[in-house]
Amino acid sequence: xxxxxxxxxxxxxxxxxxxxxxxxxxxxxxxxxxxxxxxxxxxxxxxxxxxxxxxxxxxxxxxxxxxxxxxxxxxxxxxxxxxxxxxxxxxxxxxxxxxxxxxxxxxxxxxxxxxxxxxxxxxxxxxxxxxxxxxxxxxxxxxxxxxxxxxxxxxxxxxxxxxxxxxxxxxxxxxxxxxxxxxxxxxxxxxxxxxx
Amino acid sequence: xxxxxxxxxxxxxxxxxxxxxxxxxxxxxxxxxxxxxxxxxxxxxxxxxxxxxxxxxxxxxxxxxxxxxxxxxxxxxxxxxxxxxxxxxxxxxxxxxxxxxxxxxxxxxxxxxxxxxxxxxxxxxxxxxxxxxxxxxxxxxxxxxxxxxxxxxxxxxxxxxxxxxxxxxxxxxxxxxxxxxxxxxxxxxxxxxxxxxxxxxxxxxxxxxxxxxxxxxxxxxxxxxxxxxxxxxxxxxxxxxxxxxxxxxxxxxxxxxxxxxxxxxxxxxxxxxxxxxxxxxxxxxxxxxxxxxxxxxxxxxxxxxxxx
Numbered sequence: 001x002x003x004x005x006x007x008x009x010x011x012x013x014x015x016x017x018x019x020x021x022x023x024x025x026x027x028x029x030x031x032x033x034x035x036x037x038x039x040x041x042x043x044x045x046x047x048x049x050x051x052x053x054x055x056x057x058x059x060x061x062x063x064x065x066x067x068x069x070x071x072x073x074x075x076x077x078x079x080x081x082x083x084x085x086x087x088x089x090x091x092x093x094x095x096x097x098x099x100x101x102x103x104x105x106x107x108x109x110x111x112x113x114x115x116x117x118x119x120x121x122x123x124x125x126x127x128x129x130x131x132x133x134x135x136x137x138x139x140x141x142x143x144x145x146x147x148x149x150x151x152x153x154x155x156x157x158x159x160x161x162x163x164x165x166x167x168x169x170x171x172x173x174x175x176x177x178x179x180x181x182x183x184x185x186x187x188x189x190x191x192x193x194x195x196x
Numbered sequence: 197x198x199x200x201x202x203x204x205x206x207x208x209x210x211x212x213x214x215x216x217x218x219x220x221x222x223x224x225x226x227x228x229x230x231x232x233x234x235x236x237x238x239x240x241x242x243x244x245x246x247x248x249x250x251x252x253x254x255x256x257x258x259x260x261x262x263x264x265x266x267x268x269x270x271x272x273x274x275x276x277x278x279x280x281x282x283x284x285x286x287x288x289x290x291x292x293x294x295x296x297x298x299x300x301x302x303x304x305x306x307x308x309x310x311x312x313x314x315x316x317x318x319x320x321x322x323x324x325x326x327x328x329x330x331x332x333x334x335x336x337x338x339x340x341x342x343x344x345x346x347x348x349x350x351x352x353x354x355x356x357x358x359x360x361x362x363x364x365x366x367x368x369x370x371x372x373x374x375x376x377x378x379x380x381x382x383x384x385x386x387x388x389x390x391x392x393x394x395x396x397x398x399x400x401x402x403x404x405x406x407x408x409x410x411x412x413x414x415x416x417x418x419x420x421x422x423x424x425x426x427x428x429x430x431x432x433x434x435x436x437x438x439x440x441x442x443x444x445x446x447x448x449x450x451x452x453x454x455x456x457x458x459x460x461x462x463x464x465x466x467x468x469x470x471x472x473x474x475x476x477x478x479x480x481x482x483x484x485x486x487x488x489x490x491x492x493x494x495x496x497x498x499x500x501x502x503x504x
Contacts, residue, residue, distance in 0.1 A: 003258070003475065009274030009315060011259050013475075022261045022273075086419070107418055116459070116492075120418035131492030154491060 087195050089139045090146065090187040097181035098125035104183070108195075111137045112151065113178060128179035130154055135178050137170075137185075144194055146170040146187060155179055254278050255289055255364055256502040258478035262485070264456055264493035270296035270303035271454045271497040272311040276318055288328075288365030290318045291499045294427070295377050295454040298355025306343055307357040310427045313339040314361060328363050328441060332372040335361065336427070336435065343428045356428030360391065360452050367503065368441035369450065374434070375426040378458055382449040382470055387463050392436045394425035444503040449474065456496030460485050474502045 003011050006020030090106040104121045111120040113136065115129040121137065123129045134153030139146050148159055149167040156163045158177035159170075172190065176183045189195065263269045273293045278284035292314045296307030317335045326334070336359065347355060358375025371379050373391040381388050392398065397420030404414035425434035444450075449470065458466070461484055469480035478500050485496055 005275070005277060005279075007277075009276060010261070011257055011275065022259075086417070105416070105418065111418060114492075118421035118459075131490065132494075 089141075089189040089195070090185065092121060092137070092176070092183040092185060095175075095182050095184050097123075097179075099123065099181065106137055106139060106146075108139050108141050111139075113137060114151075114153075123178065123181050126179045126181045128155060129181065130179075135164075135176075137176075139189065141189075141195070144189060146185070148174075148176060148185075153178070253504040254281065254284060256474045256504060257289070257291070257499065258475040259497070259499045260457075260478050260482040260485075261497045262456075262482065262495070264485075264495050265491055266493075266495055268304055269495050270298075270307055271456070271495040272296065272304070272307040273452075273497050273499055274311050274315050275499060276315060287318070288363050289501070290315070290361060290363050291452060291501060292359065292361040293377055293452040293454060293497055293499055294357045294359045295375065295456075295495070295497070296355070296357040297423070297426070298352065302347075302352050302355040303357070306346070306352075306355050306428055307359075309346055310339040310343055310357050310359050313342045314359075328365060328368070328370040329372075329437060329439065332361055332363055332370055332437060333435060336372050336374070337432070340427045340429075340432045347428055356423070356426040358423065358454070359427050362450060362452060362501065364444065364450075364501065364503070367444050369444050370438045370441050372435060372437035374432065374436070375423050376421075376455060378451075378453045378455075380451045380453065380466075382451065382467070383445065383447075385467070385470075387451075387467050387470075390438075390442075394423055394434050394436065396420055396422045396424055399424060446503060448503040449477075450501040450503075452497075452499040452501075454495060454497040456494035457481070457485065457498050460488055460490065460493060460496065474500050 004014040005011050006023060008023055010020050010022040012020050086107050088105050089108055092104040092106060094100050094102045112133050113119060113121040113123065114132045114134050115123055115126065116131045117124055119132065130153040133151035135151045135157045136149045147167050148164060148170050150157055150164050158164060159168050160175050170185050172187050174185045176185060257275055259273060261273060276290040278289060292311045294307035294310045296303030298306060314335045317338050339359065358377040360373040360377040360379055362369060362371045362379060371391060373379065374394055376393040376395050379390045381390055400414035400417055403409045404411045465484060469477050469484060471477045471480060481498055
């Protein structure tokens with residue numbers, strides 16, 4: 001095969017591709033007029049002046065490639081300010097499914113639920129649960145309230161038997177279904193207790 | 197300025213003309229000069245050829261790059277050009293991989309910008325007195341500053357990118373890394389991760405080792421995957437990198453990976469794909485990833501570099 005390197009520093013097989021197949025991935029801004037400068041890597045561009053920016057046409061929110069992206073900044077703050085103090089605010093208890101009998105901790109703010117072990121709440125034994133971000137359970141410390149929201153999962157999640165397409169508020173002992181896993185919601189924070 | 201050999205200096209000729217003005221000596225001298233010139237040209241040409249042969253032993257490189265099952269490609273990568281072999285031998289080869297984070301297309305824009313800034317900085321820099329470690333860290337700082345300015349100008353609050361860069365020069369390797377992308381060394385049939393990743397889990401594990409917190413707490417913390425250092429963070433304090441250059445051995449293979457590769461394939465599975473040919477190895481890795489047909493497959497990128 002004949003390997004060729006494109007001006008943006010990618011190697012590709014010239015026999016299979018006329019042009020670099022990777023450069024189109026480089027172009028999130030290519031469709032945008034005026035944004036083309038962001039795509040070139042070795043094109044001479046003034047280092048001081050950032051590429052011109054055109055407002056994007058509104059489009060549906062895309063899934064974030066890595067859920068903790070938003071948590072990243074937050075985690076640093078936690079780490080630096082109150083290490084070891086990310087207190088439990090409630091639990092999910094598996095009442096049916098492959099992990100029946102197990103409990104999962106809920107912490108403040110967003111808890112991403114998925115099959116990947118890196119998820120906040122990892123349902124690793126249930127293959128019908130999407131790897132990342134199938135659903136989100138959130139605790140808002142300010143309003144002292146819990147919420148349940150759909151993520152990017154393939155199957156529909158349920159709250160007390162009803163399909164969930166937008167965020168719902170949770171009450172104690174609500175029943176949640178994610179994939180084949182049934183979970184009971186047990187709050188720790190609420191009317192009677194709140195972390196200060 | 198190179199000095200001419202004594203027999204080619206003008207003084208030599210004048211002198212011989214004065215002392216021996218006979219025609220046959222003239223002819224002899226001319227022939228001698230011709231032979232000397234011919235030898236010189238021949239030797240120079242040979243030396244050049246030898247040098248070129250040395251330069252041809254540049255690292256062999258292959259890459260894979262795919263969007264997986266995501267809507268956008270937020271990984272970006274690039275390898276510096278070796279078209280000019282002499283320049284390449286002097287400056288070395290720089291490979292950069294960045295995994296962007298952030299909603300909409302910000303993750304892609306940010307990782308594009310970080311890689312682009314690194315590559316431009318590298319190709320613009322003339323050979324300098326700084327060590328390769330300093331060079332890499334300075335390039336990273338440049339990329340970080342560019343990204344921060346970009347984010348501030350567009351009021352992008354959350355976003356950033358991991359970045360891992362490798363510089364190979366004269367058979368010596370250096371790297372710099374922020375975030376959780378990986379650099380692995382495959383040597384003698386074993387795979388070893390060279391960089392320390394910056395996520396909360398790694399920091400908790402370290403604290404647990406020191407006895408500051410309980411191991412169980414560290415192992416079960418829900419935010420283990422969150423990044424604690426990345427390009428675009430408010431203050432880039434934690435940077436991992438080689439403290440001194442690492443000598444590469446013949447047959448060594450370096451792999452730069454985004455998490456879409458090492459979260460899908462285990463180390464053994466990556467090792468199983470390590471064939472003698474670097475391109476065949478890359479093809480194998482990509483096929484392994486695609487064969488999983490995981491509905492959640494993240495963007496995946498890997499750069500494989502063989503030390504000849």
